[in-house]
Amino acid sequence: MATGFFDGIERVRYEGADSTNPMAYRHYNPDEIVLGKRMEEHLRLAVAWWHSFAYEGGDPFGGSTLVRPWHPQDNMENARLKVDVAFEMFEILGTPFFCWHDADIRPDQGDLAGNVAKLDEITDYIAEKMEHSSTRCLWGTANMFSHRRWMGGASTNPDPDVFAFAAATVKSCMDATKKLGGANYVLWGGREGYETLLNTDLGRELDHMGRFLTMVVDYKHKIGFEGTILVEPKPQEPSKHQYDYDAATCIGFLRKYGLENEVKLNLEQGHAILAGHSFEHELAVAAADGMLGSIDMNRNDYQSGWDTDQFPNNTPEVALAYYEVLRAGGFATGGTNFDARIRRQSIDPEDLIASHVGGFDICARGLKAAAAMIEDGGLEAARRERYAGWETDRGKAMLASDLESVAAKALAEGINPNPRSGRQEILENYVNRFV
Structure with missing residues (x-):
């Protein structure tokens, strides 16, 4: 037996993004x-x-x-x-x-x-x-x-x-x-x-x-x-x-x-x-x-x-x-x-x-x-590119080594890395394409 509290309110249906009905789903389609x-x-x-x-x-x-x-x-x-x-x-x-x-x-x-x-x-x-x-x-x-x-x-x-x-x-x-x-x-x-x-x-x-x-x-x-x-x-x-x-x-x-x-x-x-x-x-x-x-x-x-x-x-x-x-x-x-x-x-x-x-x-x-x-896959591709150095043999060997060996190699090779852009604004613009 109905309580009467929601009298006049029908079951909410999916009507699509163009619907102007405030009591309809515009995006929630459970079967999609x-x-x-x-x-x-x-x-x-x-x-x-x-x-x-x-x-x-x-x-x-x-x-x-x-x-x-x-x-x-x-x-x-x-x-x-x-x-x-x-x-x-x-x-x-x-x-x-x-x-x-x-x-x-x-x-x-x-x-x-x-x-x-x-x-x-x-x-x-x-x-x-x-x-x-x-x-x-x-x-x-x-x-x-x-x-x-x-x-x-x-x-x-x-x-x-x-x-x-x-x-x-x-x-x-x-x-x-x-x-x-x-x-x-x-x-x-x-x-x-x-x-x-x-x-x-x-x-x-x-x-x-x-x-x-x-x-x-x-x-x-x-x-x-x-x-x-x-x-x-x-x-x-x-x-x-x-x-x-x-x-x-x-x-x-x-x-x-x-x-x-x-x-x-x-x-x-x-x-x-x-x-x-x-x-x-x-x-x-x-x-x-x-x-x-x-x-x-x-x-x-x-x-x-x-x-x-x-x-x-x-x-x-x-x-x-x-x-x-x-x-x-x-x-x-x-x-x-x-x-x-x-x-x-x-x-x-x-x-x-x-x-x-x-x-x-x-x-x-x-x-x-x-x-x-x-x-x-754009965000994952950007992540892979940013960390690509760690997928190389050199990067993997560094993690498997010890502090003294890594330091010695850095000195011997004269490592002097240049910073690389984090590309935050480009990635934010990427997300905005989807939302």
């Missing part, structure tokens, strides 16, 4: 073949439960602006209504995946046993809805940053009881993700960091965080969860300094605790910007170590300086991101999650649909541009 694979299979687009259904329109300076039929979000009747509305939206958009935190889908009961019981109950209901839907679960995760119990961290908390509460919470969420056939399980350490070093034993907290993640991996194998464990970097906000600062920091952490073969990264565009990087940088760093797992696609407002979680609308940025994804071989279990929310003034159901239509389209447009660059 890109590099030998359906576009839908490349992008693996997912709706974020927290932003699309749990977000009430608040910001740091004001309260709720979105009045929804499932408010207040403090009882199971409204939680089930929220599920009904979610699956209606999945059908309208034709989205293949969704993602969730436990706090998005079940009301907080104020105690561990109650939270676990309600999570089990609501995921049973979601599983029933999935039997009549083509939309799957891309990943689940636990919200261990909003409630006051997490103010000093979860796995890094100085109180062992909070660590235990976190362990039980993650176990329940992993069980629920497995129940829903999730392709991944994500951990984002929103409070895994510090406000001041004056009261922080940084080394101890990192060791506890490493031990906690090891427990998660061990439990994954115990229950036979076949998905990928992902961690998500972010440098700050809400904590002053978070231990999962960026891709390189997370990779170093995983190697330190022997988890580099068990865990991959879920990378977000907005978090990359907060860390002082471009999104393609973070993707390339993860890919270089074989740890690129999944992505959150959004953008920040470059004037605000904080994590505004807006829907993507910049084709060149998105194209360069998907170029790195394609170079790395594409997604395996991961995908593209819209960790993005409508603005607090966008209060109509149509706004919720239109935001995703635009997001789907910009990702499709970026993917096609990235695929065209891959097929053309």
Whole structure:
């Protein structure tokens, strides 16, 4: 039975680039073949439960602006209504995946046993809805940053009881993700960091965080969860300094605790910007170590300086991101999650649909541009030319030698190299041909 929330809104269809219909896809055609694979299979687009259904329109300076039929979000009747509305939206958009935190889908009961019981109950209901839907679960995760119990961290908390509460919470969420056939399980350490070093034993907290993640991996194998464990970097906000600062920091952490073969990264565009990087940088760093797992696609407002979680609308940025994804071989279990929310003034159901239509389209447009660059091969040819000296016998012998021998040879040959252009502007102009 329809909820009526989206009354008057028809299923979104692909109408082509010339369409002027704001509720139609102009670039996202799930069946279009890109590099030998359906576009839908490349992008693996997912709706974020927290932003699309749990977000009430608040910001740091004001309260709720979105009045929804499932408010207040403090009882199971409204939680089930929220599920009904979610699956209606999945059908309208034709989205293949969704993602969730436990706090998005079940009301907080104020105690561990109650939270676990309600999570089990609501995921049973979601599983029933999935039997009549083509939309799957891309990943689940636990919200261990909003409630006051997490103010000093979860796995890094100085109180062992909070660590235990976190362990039980993650176990329940992993069980629920497995129940829903999730392709991944994500951990984002929103409070895994510090406000001041004056009261922080940084080394101890990192060791506890490493031990906690090891427990998660061990439990994954115990229950036979076949998905990928992902961690998500972010440098700050809400904590002053978070231990999962960026891709390189997370990779170093995983190697330190022997988890580099068990865990991959879920990378977000907005978090990359907060860390002082471009999104393609973070993707390339993860890919270089074989740890690129999944992505959150959004953008920040470059004037605000904080994590505004807006829907993507910049084709060149998105194209360069998907170029790195394609170079790395594409997604395996991961995908593209819209960790993005409508603005607090966008209060109509149509706004919720239109935001995703635009997001789907910009990702499709970026993917096609990235695929065209891959097929053309211009960037890879430029890279090969720039590093061609290392492919010669002389270059290979140099790397196999030692410092003293290389220095002696340089002196004997009187080496005095001339700089060569990096050709950045030429390559930027090349990219602009495709975007």
